[in-house]
Amino acid sequence: MQVDLVCRICDAAVSGRSSREERSRSSLPTLTAFNNPNCSHSPADIKAHNFGQTATMEDYDVPSAASILASVKEQEARFERLTRALEDERRNVSLQLERGSLPSDMLAGRTTGMSNQPLAWQQMVMQEQSPSNQTSLAMMQEPQEVVEETVTIEEDPGTPTSHVSVVTSDDGTTRRTETKDHLTNMKVTKMVKTVTTRTVRQVPLGPDGLPLPEGSSPLGSYTDSIDRRYMKNGDRFIMPQATSTLTRSYNNYADSYSDTPDTQFRHYALHDGYGDVTENYGSLSRGVNYRPYRPYMAAGGYRPENSYTLPIRKEDYGHVAQPQVPMGSSTVDLNRSQPERFQPEPYGLEDDRRSLGQDEEEPFDLEPDYSTANRRTLPGRTIREPLRNGPRVRGYEDPIEAELIDERHPYIHGMYPAPLAQPERGSLASLDHMGGRRSPSIDSIRKDPRWRDPDLPEVIAMLGHPIDPVKSNAAAYLQHLCYENDKIKKDVRQLKGIPVLVGLLDHPKSEVHRKACGALRNISFGKDHDNKVAIKNCDGIPALIRLMRKTNDMEVRELITGTLWNLSSYEPLKMVIINHGLQTMTNEVVIPHSGWEHEPNEDSKPRDAEWTTVFKNTSGCLRNVSSDGAEARRRLRECEGLVDALLHALQSAVGKKDMDNKSVENCVCIMRNLSYHVHKEVPGAEKFQDPSALQGPDSSGTQRKKKDDAGCFGGKKAKEEWFNQGRKNGEHDKNYDTLDLPKRTEPTKGFELLYQPEVVRLYLSLLTESQNYNTLEAAAGALQNLSAGQWTWSNYIRATVRKEKGLPILVELLRSDSDKVVRAVAIALRNLSIDRRNKDLIGSYAMRDLVSNLPSGQQRPAKNLEEDTVVAILNTIHEIITDSSENARSLMTAQAIDKLVAINRTSQSARETKAASHVLQTVWSYKELRNALTKDGWNKTHFQPIATGTPKGSKSCKPGYDDTTLPLMEKNQGSRGCGSGDMIPMDEFGPDGYSTINQRDSNSKYKSSDGSSDLQEREPFKNDTNRKHYIRSNRPTVSLVDACDVKPQPVDSWV
């Protein structure tokens, strides 16, 4: 009868979202993308690359500390040489630049590989580029990091919205968004790169008196970079072009590369991802992204950005980070890429990874740097991999490096984060210290062109390395690589990396299982369900749950729950997650974080919920799994403490007026889903079937079920019964007001809480206060679900909504800008109008708002609501006027007939047409109204579906018209309009519809992801908030005064 559909909607919404988490830390990957373009340039790189490889191999065997020391020294010596060479080069370059400040030439030269130039020069170029990446870190970081943060963290206030939005879309939608992000990053990077290059040169100069450190030099470097850009692009602002050029060159490079024997390389070069990136590069979006950053660069202040970034990071990672720090720091030192020559020691590669891993996971202060570093690495890997990145690795074991690191740390913290600081070599580190901040150039210098990053198979092999830090670094590196890179994720899967990662989840060392979990989270994110299935197939879900039970580390728990959230977005995995993890998630996360206590201590104040990331992730996961059908709902309802804890959390949110966050949204959505079909699915529901409603109450329950399943035909009968019941309800109505809730002997708990009239107030509070559209939709949906059905509880709920003055609240939401909210509210009103008194009230007070949402003729109202919403509104109107000529009359006075006839005749949507014609038929069925109708110029043909012209007939023949509806139409004609009308909605929303709705929802999510969507936790959220604010503020406060009265008074202001 009524529409229970709500659940599905929730589900859909839910599923979309889960994925977003991945990026949280993954920002690094983005960085990689840009590097690639840079890398492409010089052929020299390739050579270096090869060289690096061999070196690496050799190094591998040499583990001893002595050898490391030796290598460090050697590196330092090399560094010195390099510095000298750099200076020379710099001079050369500057000369050249001066000669021809011709950007295009320069660029071309670079990209192509400057064959005419001396080798050294080439190397320099390469280095510069690489450094630039690093440099970019500093500069770029701000934006990029911001982006990342945004994605992951809801809290970041400062992040640029555009970025955020992009990210969000990613979650929901997928790659597209991601690509954009990449692009953005790339752009930024590019910018940075240019700058960096300059900087690099300057850096050597530094000795001249420039304290390289960004502080002073940045301006100079900045200008230089600008010039370059000009040269390249010819247009400063048109970065995209420049980018595109670079990219292209990159591609070429890749191609050439692939020709080379090195398969691994080819791998990278061929990556689809890159290609995409390139394409994106050109796109406008980049440009857009780019611009915002610009100001930063111009400011020359890395600092501002850094400072900006840092706080955010801290928020995110703050707690977690610490554990890693020690390791990280050591790693960092090691990572410090020693420049060049240093051959990577055996661990060298690993170290790199570590650094990467750190970037991603590491905390806070360092992160900016890290991220940069990561970027570099990534790019290097993909494109040029070998060359630049490699070197830093070795530090790992070096005590010296560790010391350096320590020194740096304070430094870093205080200042803005040195972009690459960690990875750098000791010698470099020293430079940095001098400088105060690390200049990007330094970083670049450090990079040894000959070094390379490990390729994917190597990384995966390293996951099984006997030395734990190697494992953890490898995993961290994988996480980095996988960030927003579907291709890599797929490769990892195909290289059988996933089972190894899952195996590492049980590793006793926290560093190892944490990094493995981070990698899995990124791998599990995205549209590619194969990755999720692969995790499940190697028992990854129980392994994650085991780890959750075992660890107390918040960061690890965030990663676990994030991974689970991602996994839960794939239908077939939902039940697996429920089977393995439901109770654990409830006990370990939901209950403790909700503040609910089994046996509240009388003395202590009830605790408030804490909106932690872990709670958000877990509730998101449960939200997704709660949409997996009746069995899933049953499991969740019966999960001990879950409903109690969720309700407690929501109540605490209402109490604190803090209900716009994602966790609240998730909780409400779970509640809505669990409320779906309570009247049929809850144990003992039969006992509560409303005896007044049916002659044979017992049979009705079962019958109805069958009918619902049967579809429209069965539904119809149910409708009629329902209709009768409605009448009876009307008679009984008086009782309700005084009444009459069942006495309770013991406190309700568990799933019974779902449908106690007390929840009405909770939902109404949310509807009044929340500005999050998803929350509003879910709360309205919960009321919709609860007011459906004809058991005792739904009677109470319907009466309670009225008594709690919920009707005006709902009616006001009919004016919401959000399609989904309007739809959910309309359906809720429909169900509520089963109660006779509600029907009268809704008929007299909501009709105008309902009608104003309908399209009028060709012209859609400003809101331009979706078909589903229009159909829902029409069905609601139908319900309201059914059996109430009074309401039909107010429908007429609301000037709805015009609109209805217009829809009936001209709507492109068969469903709208059908729903409108049902309403019209019902209206015509009131003989007492016909006079008035005729006076207004209407006649019977306007109200008869078939009588309308051929176009209409053709419409009904449309393929889109489902068979089930046809019979309904006929029945409508023959039978009472009311009964048939009811049927229709069933059809639309019936149990079968459920799944459909879900799909639609998820689709729409993906679609909508661009704008705002559920997926992105924070994004949509933010947008919603803003919009809502806007709406609310627009509403004159005066009118709100009257809001208790359903009918909003027109506002009238004296001026």
Add this chain to the structure above:
Amino acid sequence: MSYIPGQPVSVVVQRIEIQKLRDGDNLILGFSIGGGIDQDSNQNPFSEDKTDKGIYVTRVSKGGPAEVAGLRIGDKIMQVNGWDMTMVTHDQARKKLTKKNEDVVRLLVTRRSLEDVVRQSMMQQPTH
């Protein structure tokens, strides 16, 4: 008077300049407005087209500055000091009208009688 949002509109407008009356700290125009894109336009008794969400003059106080300036009940306000009033919220309109730092508001209003007058005069002229 109905129009499609975003499309140019041609209407007959009258320019009305109202000198605000100072009453202590308050500046008074002496009329009230209704409507706005956030309001239920169906309840606007003055609009011809019930979907018109424009700002309408709902009351004019006797002897107040607005009446003196010639504003009438039912006038639709098109502009205030050059600001468009056809696509604004009620509150935005109110704020534009009640700026503390402006002693004068210049309105562009339209009313049915204006249109009628123009139409008649246009029809008459040819006959002449």
